[in-house]
């Protein structure tokens with residue numbers, strides 16, 4: 012059976028390579044890889060011929076809600092940006108912090124951490140506060156490339172940060188381990204890694220700017236802009252997220268897409284300038300197309316990989332590695348799997364891995380916390396590179412993607428080491444779990 | 449159907465309209481056209497209450 | 500692009516072909532009915548919506564079969580398809596519905612507990628849509644469902660699910676998982692209404708024993724076992740020891756963790772006088788490191804990767820080339836259920852529950868599961884329940 016599955020995997024990789032060589036987009040190349048894998052699978056009746064299209068169509072629905080979240084959040088932020096709100100906030104921040112660099116960096120880090128920590132998605136951090144923070148970083152004399160790198164790493168950490176960590180939740184749901192006691196095992200390393208990143212990438216002033224010229228560089232803000240016009244839409248969003256946390260049994264479940272839609276409506280109503288919502292939404296969707304089509308195609312790919320056994324083979328290969336090599340290889344395997352499958356990777360490798368580690372005396376909660384520091388790194392890796400591409404997009408960096416990725420190497424390495432040490436010493440670190448409860 | 453669920457169908461429909469509109473307007477990039485249609489698959493299936 | 504009109508036409512044609520070919524199959528799956536032939540023991544059939552609000556007319560409503568004995572006694576409720584991708588439970592309860600006769604006390608059976616999930620598929624996981632069981636009269640087709648209710652019936656999910664009433668944070672997916680939404684509430688999300696209605700049955704009917712029937716991965720530590728909280732652990736232990744001694748198969752007891760909320764074996768015991776049990780049989784199909792997810796793997800449980808991992812001692816159940824066939828899994832469930840009822844009746848003679856014509860482990864393995872299903876074509880119309 013391994014040969015049969017190996018052939019299918021080979022064809023998928025080949026199809027991807029050929030498509031890329033023909034200069035097709037990443038998304039279409041991934042789709043063709045899924046299609047080629049499925050067609051090869053049909054030869055072995057895995058899946059049967061009549062089921063191939065059903066698998067592709069069914070797989071496309073895997074991350075439907077993620078598409079809605081991405082789209083509504085981006086439209087919301089596009090409206091805030093169009094109203095001048097983003098510039099307004101950045102101007103104020105720079106005025107307050109321009110000669111307190113450390114404080115400025117820490118405040119900006121926390122601003123990026125909060126949305127992702129609350130929703131479990133680094134993409135939300137980037138979509139909601141990414142653009143203004145990137146602008147603020149630039150005004151602190153940081154190049155767009157480094158600003159993008161900072162955003163990518165901090166957004167990744169925000170996704171791992173408590174209270175909501177989707178990888179840990181998927182793993183807990185799949186392994187029947189309660190999602191409790193994660194607060195400190197996640198918060199402590201996230202803050203350490205976050206501060207480390209800000210200092211490494213943000214401390215150095217790459218160009219000196221004085222306050223007056225910095226403010227002059229920025230676009231004008233409509234005269235009628237006020238603090239409450241900026242804050243009200245965000246209050247609606249954070250307020251509705253917090254309301255469900257504080258009064259979970261009195262608050263109806265709105266879900267992120269509706270929360271963003273409501274915030275967008277408020278932002279539109281309070282905007283001092285007139286905004287053409289329809290054409291703005293249309294442009295936003297055009298800009299988002301690479302990301303939302305990636306999400307759809309990853310679902311298809313995941314479905315085909317499972318139906319053909321490729322996913323099982325990869326999972327089997329990882330679990331069969333001897334323990335010491337396994338722990339070392341996590342540094343590569345976890346991010347790469349995330350780069351190919353996004354959220355799907357947590358289930359494919361994570362579930363059997365955690366059961367295995369748990370059974371040989373590792374502390375599951377701390378081990379999961381450690382692993383979830385590694386997954387977000389993979390969101391910068393091709394083919395999907397969801398968070399990496401978003402970081403580049405919101406920070407207006409125009410150079411090569413690899414240049415951007417290389418800039419992150421030191422924090423990347425640091426986070427990898429922290430994550431793996433957490434897994435290895437999970438039993439010794441279990442006091443973090445006890446202190447959380 | 450609960451009102452919140454109805455709102456979700458409206459959000460989905462709005463997105464479908466935007467995607468279809470962009471599909472019609474796009475004249476050059478064949479890959480982008482294909483990507484619009486791929487994204488439309490799950491959205492249309494949801495509106496038809498199939499998946 | 501040379502002729503944008505033509506290119507668009509071709510793309511739209513492909514799009515429609517995908518939508519129709521794939522969509523139609525998914526639509527048919529959601530609306531496919533399995534015919535249940537109610538056996539001689541079924542005395543009345545009601546609906547879950549008769550016991551709790553907000554279910555009538557929704558896909559979450561499901562049939563509740565009552566099998567009442569001539570003599571008064573205790574009551575047991577059996578639930579399967581709590582997770583609709585673990586079919587050993589469904590086959591076990593259907594087999595009982597079609598054959599068992601209750602002599603004392605009564606059985607209440609909800610075969611499609613998460614009815615919405617049984618009409619859902621699992622995107623991203625490449626399952627077959629159906630599975631077929633060979634019977635004495637032909638093949639009987641069943642839907643293969645999903646672990647979670649369909650978003651067509653409960654949408655949207657929260658960003659994180661907060662369990663009622665303990666406020667434990669659970670994954671957003673678990674808001675549609677009827678083994679995380681216990682004990683439920685009448686005005687919560689749809690799946691909380693489902694578990695609430697089931698709690699109402701237990702409270703109103705004064706049910707003594709509740710058995711929630713599942714399957715679990717071979718790499719999962721809590722598999723091939725009975726999960727029981729403190730109040731039912733004695734009976735679980737006796738049942739486990741008895742089947743080991745008399746019928747020769749292992750099925751250990753796992754204590755229900757007190758800190759993990761929303762599970763049937765936890766909340767039913769805490770919010771009613773009923774004694775809960777959750778049964779797990781190994782289902783290799785659900786493991787991550789397996790070959791293609793085929794109907795064959797679902798039914799015979801044979802997989803080369805798992806076999807190799809078993810040799811490396813990475814599974815929690817004995818595993819050899821014979822796999823873990825459906826007969827064995829259903830047979831185990833039958834014997835364990837009979838044994839739990841027997842042990843409970845021994846302890847509580849005035850509340851005893853006695854049923855006959857339920858096969859045990861060895862018989863199910865020998866005859867096959869299909870042997871116990873009756874031909875819907877030859878059955879009386881009023882015994883047929885599309886489900």
Ligand SMILES: [Zn+2]
Nearest residue numbers: 582585713714
């Ligand atoms: Zn289950």
